[in-house]
Amino acid sequence: MTANCIACGMPMDRQEDHALADAARPYCRYCAREDGTMLSYPEKLAGYAGWLVSTQGLDRTVAESQAATILRQLPAWRERHSRT
Numbered sequence: 001m002t003a004n005c006i007a008c009g010m011p012m013d014r015q016e017d018h019a020l021a022d023a024a025r026p027y028c029r030y031c032a033r034e035d036g037t038m039l040s041y042p043e044k045l046a047g048y049a050g051w052l053v054s055t056q057g058l059d060r061t062v063a064e065s066q067a068a069t070i071l072r073q074l075p076a077w078r079e080r081h082s083r084t
C-alpha cells in the first residue's frame with residue numbers, strides 16, 4: 001500500500017520512507033526531525049524553499065512563494081491555510 005506524505009506529498013512506497021521507518025507515521029523521513037516528530041510549517045517551508053533554490057536556481061523570494069503554493073495543497077497544512 002502506498003501512502004503519500006501529508007507534509008510534502010512524496011509517495012512512501014517503502015516502510016523506510018516513513019519517519020523513523022514507522023509505517024504508522026503519515027509523513028516521510030524528510031519531513032521529520034531526528035526524534036521523529038514532524039517539522040513545523042516554517043521549518044518545512046524554509047527547507048523546501050532552500051531545496052528549490054539549490055536545485056532550480058530560483059531567487060529566494062520566488063522559491064519561498066512557490067514553496068508556499070505547493071505546501072498549501074498538502075493535507076498537513078491545508079487546515080492552517082483554510083483559516084486565513
Ligand SMILES: [Zn+2]
Nearest residue numbers: 005008028031
Ligand atoms: Zn514529506
